[in-house]
Amino acid sequence: MKSIILQTATRYLLPMLLLFSFFLLFRGHNSPGGGFVGGLVASAAYALYSIAFGVEEAKKLLRIEPVYLIATGLMLALFSGMIAFFSFDTFMTAKWSDLNFPLFGKLGTPLLFDLGVYIVVIGITLKILFTISEEVKP
Amino acid sequence: MLLFSVLSGIIVACLVPFLFKFGRKPASIIISMVPLSLFLYYLFNFGITDNLGYSESIEFFPALGVNLNFVMDSYALIFALIITGIGTAVFFYSSYYLAEHPYLDRFYIYISIFMASMLGIVTSDNMVIMFIFWELTSISSFLLIGFKHREEKSRYSAWQALLVTGSGALALLAGILLLYVITGKMNFSEINAMPGIIQSSTLFLPAMFLVLGGAFTKSAQMPFHFWLPNAMEAPTPVSAYLHSATMVKAGIYLMARINPAFQGAIEWETTLTIFGGITMLFAAYMALKQTDLKRILAYTTLSVLGTLTLLIGIGTPLAMQAMLVYLIAHALYKGTLFLVAGAIDHGTGTRNIDEIGGLRKFMPITAVAATLAAFSMAGVLPLFGFIGKELLYEAALQPNLFGYTTFAIVFLAALFGVVAAGMSAIFPFFGQAKYPNSKPHEASFTMYSGYVITAFLGLLFGLLPMIVSDNVAKAVSDIYYNLPVAVSSSMYLALWHGFNLVLFLSLATLALGIVILMFRKKLFAIIRKINLPEYLLPSKGYDMSISILIASARLTTKVLQNGYLRNYITLILITLLILTSYSLFTFSDLSVISLYHPVTIYEIIIAAIITISTILVVKSSGRLQAVAALGVVGIFVAVVFSIYGAPDLAMTQYSIETLTVILFVLVIYKLPKFMHYSKFSHRMQDFFLASAVGLTMTILILMVTANEMPTEFKEYYGKTSYLLGKGRNIVNVILVDYRALDTLGEIVVLSLAALGVFALLKLKKDDRGFE
Numbered sequence: 001m002k003s004i005i006l007q008t009a010t011r012y013l014l015p016m017l018l019l020f021s022f023f024l025l026f027r028g029h030n031s032p033g034g035g036f037v038g039g040l041v042a043s044a045a046y047a048l049y050s051i052a053f054g055v056e057e058a059k060k061l062l063r064i065e066p067v068y069l070i071a072t073g074l075m076l077a078l079f080s081g082m083i084a085f086f087s088f089d090t091f092m093t094a095k096w097s098d099l100n101f102p103l104f105g106k107l108g109t110p111l112l113f114d115l116g117v118y119i120v121v122i123g124i125t126l127k128i129l130f131t132i133s134e135e136v137k138p
Numbered sequence: 139m140l141l142f143s144v145l146s147g148i149i150v151a152c153l154v155p156f157l158f159k160f161g162r163k164p165a166s167i168i169i170s171m172v173p174l175s176l177f178l179y180y181l182f183n184f185g186i187t188d189n190l191g192y193s194e195s196i197e198f199f200p201a202l203g204v205n206l207n208f209v210m211d212s213y214a215l216i217f218a219l220i221i222t223g224i225g226t227a228v229f230f231y232s233s234y235y236l237a238e239h240p241y242l243d244r245f246y247i248y249i250s251i252f253m254a255s256m257l258g259i260v261t262s263d264n265m266v267i268m269f270i271f272w273e274l275t276s277i278s279s280f281l282l283i284g285f286k287h288r289e290e291k292s293r294y295s296a297w298q299a300l301l302v303t304g305s306g307a308l309a310l311l312a313g314i315l316l317l318y319v320i321t322g323k324m325n326f327s328e329i330n331a332m333p334g335i336i337q338s339s340t341l342f343l344p345a346m347f348l349v350l351g352g353a354f355t356k357s358a359q360m361p362f363h364f365w366l367p368n369a370m371e372a373p374t375p376v377s378a379y380l381h382s383a384t385m386v387k388a389g390i391y392l393m394a395r396i397n398p399a400f401q402g403a404i405e406w407e408t409t410l411t412i413f414g415g416i417t418m419l420f421a422a423y424m425a426l427k428q429t430d431l432k433r434i435l436a437y438t439t440l441s442v443l444g445t446l447t448l449l450i451g452i453g454t455p456l457a458m459q460a461m462l463v464y465l466i467a468h469a470l471y472k473g474t475l476f477l478v479a480g481a482i483d484h485g486t487g488t489r490n491i492d493e494i495g496g497l498r499k500f501m502p503i504t505a506v507a508a509t510l511a512a513f514s515m516a517g518v519l520p521l522f523g524f525i526g527k528e529l530l531y532e533a534a535l536q537p538n539l540f541g542y543t544t545f546a547i548v549f550l551a552a553l554f555g556v557v558a559a560g561m562s563a564i565f566p567f568f569g570q571a572k573y574p575n576s577k578p579h580e581a582s583f584t585m586y587s588g589y590v591i592t593a594f595l596g597l598l599f600g601l602l603p604m605i606v607s608d609n610v611a612k613a614v615s616d617i618y619y620n621l622p623v624a625v626s627s628s629m630y631l632a633l634w635h636g637f638n639l640v641l642f643l644s645l646a647t648l649a650l651g652i653v654i655l656m657f658r659k660k661l662f663a664i665i666r667k668i669n670l671p672e673y674l675l676p677s678k679g680y681d682m683s684i685s686i687l688i689a690s691a692r693l694t695t696k697v698l699q700n701g702y703l704r705n706y707i708t709l710i711l712i713t714l715l716i717l718t719s720y721s722l723f724t725f726s727d728l729s730v731i732s733l734y735h736p737v738t739i740y741e742i743i744i745a746a747i748i749t750i751s752t753i754l755v756v757k758s759s760g761r762l763q764a765v766a767a768l769g770v771v772g773i774f775v776a777v778v779f780s781i782y783g784a785p786d787l788a789m790t791q792y793s794i795e796t797l798t799v800i801l802f803v804l805v806i807y808k809l810p811k812f813m814h815y816s817k818f819s820h821r822m823q824d825f826f827l828a829s830a831v832g833l834t835m836t837i838l839i840l841m842v843t844a845n846e847m848p849t850e851f852k853e854y855y856g857k858t859s860y861l862l863g864k865g866r867n868i869v870n871v872i873l874v875d876y877r878a879l880d881t882l883g884e885i886v887v888l889s890l891a892a893l894g895v896f897a898l899l900k901l902k903k904d905d906r907g908f909e
Contacts, residue, residue, distance in 0.1 A: 024789075029865035032785035034873065040793035047800045067896075070889045077882055090197055092878050096864055108864065110874040113881075117874070120885045124892040125797060133804045135899045 003052070010052040017045035025118050026111075035114035039121025046126055055133045066130065069123030077116030080109045140194045140208045143176055144261055147254025151247045158243040166233035169246050173225035173253060180218045184210050190612065193263065203324040207263040212612035216462060217260040217384075217391055224383040224473045225253050227588025231477055232375040234584045235484060245285060249379070252278035256384050260391055263325045265314045268392075272310065272352070275385050276303045282380060283372040295368040298680065302365045303355050310352025310392075316345035317399075330398035333619055337403050346400055349392070350409060357389025357443045360417040361676035366440055367424075368677075370432040374480030377432060382439045382472040387465065390446045394461065397450060398619035407539055410451025415540075415547045418444030422554030426665050431479045431489040431562055435472065438515070438558045441551055442468045445530065448548070452538050455625050458614045460529035463631065466606065467514060467526040470596045474511035475563055477589040478504055481581040482566060486573045491561060496571030500578040503586050505567040507593035512563035514596040516556040516651065517644055520633055522599040524644065527552060531640045549647065556651025557658070603631035708824075711831050719834050722841070730844040731837070740781070748774050761806040769799040786869045 021042035028034030050058035084093035096108035150172050157165040184190055196206040210218070229249070236242050255278060258271030277300070284296030320339045323329050329336070336342055353359075358366040369381050380386070393410065400406040421440030428434045442464070449461035481504050482497065483489045498505035514523030534548040580586075599606055611629040615621040635641060654661060698709065722728075747770065754767040776791035816824075855868045855876075863871035873881050 028867060028870045029874075030867050032789060032867060032869075034786065034867070034870040036873070037786070037789045037793060040790065040797060044793060044796055044800075047797060051800070067893075070892060074885065074889060077885060081878065081882070088196055090199070092882075094863070094875050110863070110865070110871070110878070113874045113878055114870075117881065117885055120889060124888050127892040128895050129797075129801060129804070131896045131899050132801060 006052045010049055014045050014049055017048070018042055021045065021118075025114060028114060029111065035117035036121055039118040040125065042118070043122050043125035043129070046122075047129055050129065050133065055130055059130060062126065066123045066127035069119050070127065071123075073116045073118070073120030073123055075116075076119065077113050080112035080116060083109050083112075140192065140210055140261065141196065141206060143179055144208065144257045145254055146172060146176065147250040147252075147257070151250040151254070154243050154247045154250065162237070162242055163233070166229075166237075166242065166246065169250065170226065170229035170233060172250065173222045173229050176257075177219065177222035177226055180210075180215065180222060184215050185219065185609070190215065198267070202266075203264075203318070204266045205264055205324075206267060207325055208261045209263045209327065210261055211616045212609050213395070213462075213616035214260045215609065216466065216613055217387070218257060220387075220466070220469045221253060221256045221260070221384050224379060224469060224592065227473065227477065227592055228375045228379040230584050231378075231480070231588050232373075234582050235375055235480055236373060241285070245282075245373070248278050248281045248285075249376070252282065252380065252385070256388070259388050263327050265317070265324055265326060265329075268326075269307070269311055269314060272356070272388065273304075273307055275380075275388060276300055276307060276356075279303070279369075279380050279385055282376045283369045285373055285376065286371070289371070292371045295365070295371040299365040299369050301684070302362055302680070306352045306355025306362065309348045309355075313345050313348030313350075313352065316341050316348060320345065326395055330396070330619065333399050333401060336399050342403070343405060346403070346406060347409075349396060353389035353392045354413065355389070356392075357386050357447065358417075358440055359389070359413045359444065359447060360420055361679075363417060363421065363440050364675070364677035364680065367433055367436045370430070370436050374432065374476060374483060377436070378473050378476030378480070381436065382476055383469045386439065386443055387446075387469075390443065390450070390461075390465065393447065393450050394458070394617040397453070397458075397617050401453060401619050404539075407451050407453050410447050410453075411539060411544065412451075414444045414446070414448030414451055415544065416444070417441070418448060418551045419547050420444075422551045422558070423665075425554060425558045426561075426662065429490050429492055431482065431491055431566070432476070434491070434558055434562045435475055435479060438555060438562070439468075439472055441555065442472070445548070445551060448544070449530070449533060452533055452536065452544070454533065454536055454538075455614055455618055455621055455629070456529070456536060457533040458618055459610060459629055460526065460533040462610045462613055463522075463529050463606075464526040466599070466610075467522045467596065470592050470599070471511040471514040471523060474507055474589045474593045474596070475515070477585075477592075478508045478511070478563065481585060481589075482578075484581065484585075485578040487575050488573075490574075491566060493574045494566045494572055495569045496567070497573070497578055498567040499571060500573075501567070501580045503590060504581055507586065507590045508563040508567055510593040510597055511589075512559040514593075514600070515559040515563070516648060517552065518648065520597070520600045522596045522603070524600060525603055525631055525633060527644055527647070528635060528640050531643050535640070549643070552647050553651055553654070556647060557654050560651070560655040561658070600633060603633060607631040708827065711827055715827070715831055715834055718838060722834065722838060726841060728837070728841070731840045732844060733840075744774050744777055744781075761809060762803070765799060765802040765806065768802075769795055772798070786867070 021038040023038075024033035024041060025035055025038035026033075028038070046058050046062060049061060081092040083095055084091060087095070089095075094108055094110050150169060154165070154169065157168055184192065191209070191211050193207065193209040195208070198205045229246075232242075232245065232249070236245055239245065252275060255271040255274035259268055259275065262268035262271060280296050280300040283299050284292050286292045287296075317329055317336065318324055320336055320341050321329055321332055323332075336345070339345075355362045366381060366386065370377055372381070418441050421437045421444060425434050425437035425441065428437060446461050446465060449457045449464070479489060481501065482494065485501055485504075486494055486497070488494060510521065514521035517524045517527035530548060530552070531545070534545040538544055607630045610631065611626055614629060615626045699706065751767045751770040751774070755764050755771070758764045758767060772791065772795035776788045776795065779785075779791060780788035815821075855872065859868045859871045860866055863875045865871040865875075
């Protein structure tokens with residue numbers, strides 16, 4: 001089921017969807033968005049790619065085994081909670097830097113946590129997607 | 139610094155895989171340096187300087203009173219030094235003993251975690267934190283007992299140890315919570331200061347027995363003892379470390395630690411004396427029936443654990459002193475003997491005492507260490523065990539609840555101890571040379587250096603008891619409520635107490651023991667023939683409850699999870715229906731519902747689209763159509779969300795719907811067409827169920843919206859979201875800040891679900907016999 005139209009469109013859509021997912025992730029703190037939706041959009045991008053080019057190509061594009069993404073995301077989320085230990089605060093106390101960055105706004109541990117959620121969601125969705133599509137292969 | 143020293147084992151465990159990249163030998167040496175440096179840290183920072191009572195506190199869950207409070211007092215120091223000291227010997231020993239083992243790295247991970255959790259138990263002042271470490275020791279012990287996981291017996295023993303100590307730990311947790319209910323305090327130091335309040339409470343007995351449930355299972359008291367001999371399936375260094383020197387003493391530690399709160403209560407003293415006495419005698423007898431070196435040592439360990447419990451039960455300052463001395467002496471000689479047993483196993487290939495003898499010619503250094511340890515175990519002058527035995531007799535002769543019965547039991551157990559010492563450590567090395575296979579060889583330096591040092595420490599402490607005397611006296615005042623200063627300052631240890639009754643009794647024990655050993659052949663033949671009837675053994679009870687558990691799990695699985703997704707959904711919906719409608723129609727006032735709501739035109743359109751697509755889902759004859767129609771339902775539910783001002787929810791719903799449809803399409807793309815439809819009667823059943831659920835949910839939502847919504851949460855989040863959470867999107871700030879812990883839990887669950895999908899699809903029938 002290879003379609004030139006879909007493939008060409010996907011080539012342009014993939015980077016845009018990924019950019020959009022980052023946008024959602026970073027704006028989440030002040031406007032609708034966030035790590036969960038961002039992660040879903042990013043996985044939708046890869047899902048689209050795997051429909052257009054096949055799962056093998058999508059895996060090649062991702063380069064990294066989704067299970068590692070799950071692990072990385074969980075560790076990141078956990079670590080963001082542990083940063084508070086360094087100032088002898090309780091687990092998950094939010095820490096903010098006072099600097100204001102363009103695009104990101106203020107940087108703080110909740111943003112890191114959200115990034116962890118984002119990565120975990122991509123890992124989970126793609127792991128399920130890849131596993132199922134491999135299984136149904138003739 | 140104290141907190142860091144406790145957790146360093148866990149940190150090292152995380153580094154082990156990377157260290158092993160530099161080679162096995164250097165890695166194991168580097169890891170073995172950790173207990174050594176901890177030992178030196180505790181020794182120089184707390185042992186030699188007068189820094190005791192040092193405490194550290196970090197807030198953890200202040201709302202629940204659960205904080206990281208760590209205290210290093212004399213009592214904790216004794217344990218900390220045993221844990222790290224024996225730990226050093228065991229870590230070095232393992233680097234050679236398990237040098238060829240493919241999973242050496244895992245071994246070091248487990249045992250480092252174990253060491254850290256053990257240090258955590260003895261230094262935590264907060265009971266809940268102690269409990270967490272307590273559970274960690276059970277888990278790491280499970281992994282270590284089941285280290286040879288390809289063997290059925292290892293797995294069985296590991297499960298047994300985990301289930302017995304784990305269920306005991308649940309009792310302990312309940313006990314801790316009851317103590318919290320009684321006193322409102324979470325720290326040992328606070329609880330121990332209010333024995334009056336605790337003992338006059340009606341909850342005192344439940345709390346005490348629950349705490350004892352934890353301590354008895356961990357310290358393998360009768361009738362929970364059976365897991366300990368089975369735990370000998372673990373590699374020998376593990377037995378030496380966990381199952382003689384440290385973990386099994388955690389229960390003893392706890393009983394003495396909490397003693398000030400329970401002290402003086404007649405139930406406390408009676409229970410401990412009875413259980414300790416029975417364990418002591420029964421285990422000593424069982425030891426004589428064994429031929430496996432490690433099992434003999436396991437049963438003598440049990441006997442000693444009984445002795446220690448009994449001493450806490452006697453409860454006088456002298457008994458406490460005896461308990462501590464006996465505990466130190468035991469850790470030194472039993473650690474040595476287990477490591478020696480491993481060396482014998484390594485050198486000869488067997489642990490059967492009937493097959494070995496006269497090994498001193500081949501293993502001279504090990505023979506010296508074994509002899510010293512055996513003498514300490516038997517209580518021979520001038521070893522540390524002798525002082526322990528003298529104190530034990532003195533304490534048992536003091537007036538107590540059971541009079542001379544106590545002494546008689548103690549005497550018998552000590553006598554068996556002498557015999558067991560001969561069996562396990564003297565006869566393998568002396569007499570006629572005997573070995574099953576090739577010529578035995580001496581252990582290497584990394585192996586024997588550890589147990590030679592512990593053996594000689596037993597001699598050193600015996601000759602110069604003043605090294606430990608002072609600290610033991612201080613430790614007694616840590617575990618005894620209101621110890622008079624005069625008593626504490628008059629407590630000192632000495633090797634020679636003059637010619638008195640106790641000395642005579644000690645000598646009599648030795649002499650009798652030697653006589654028994656001389657006639658051992660005939661005696662053992664008799665003892666090995668006597669077997670308890672099987673149904674009397676508590677381990678049968680364990681096996682039975684496990685099989686009942688498995689049978690009931692099978693039954694519920696058969697009924698509730700029969701593999702048909704439609705039945706699961708039916709069951710879930712029926713449960714939902716019953717519970718919701720029950721509370722809805724019994725507890726709430728349905729008259730507040732008003733059926734007149736203004737409806738806009740686009741609401742009608744959305745409702746119509748949703749309804750039509752639902753009908754399409756049910757009626758469609760192809761899978762693809764059904765999935766597409768289901769997707770339309772989902773998308774329009776999301777439209778509802780966006781109309782009513784929940785953009786975050788709507789966005790998520792859109793993406794989820796898209797991905798679900800993609801997944802569905804991937805799956806059904808390969809599936810055949812519908813073969814047959816469900817029967818009309820089934821469809822009618824489903825229809826009624828669906829309608830009933832729909833109706834109930836509608837009424838529920840009408841109820842919810844008819845009442846006024848409490849606004850305080852909304853106001854609170856609205857006010858603080860930007861000030862505290864630094865974000866204007868309240869939904870997201872709740873997710874990543876206020877309730878981040880929930881989110882963390884959710885993403886863990888999601889990850890497990892992904893792994894579950896992977897495992898279910900990849901696990902083929904032919905691999906493991908599963909479908």
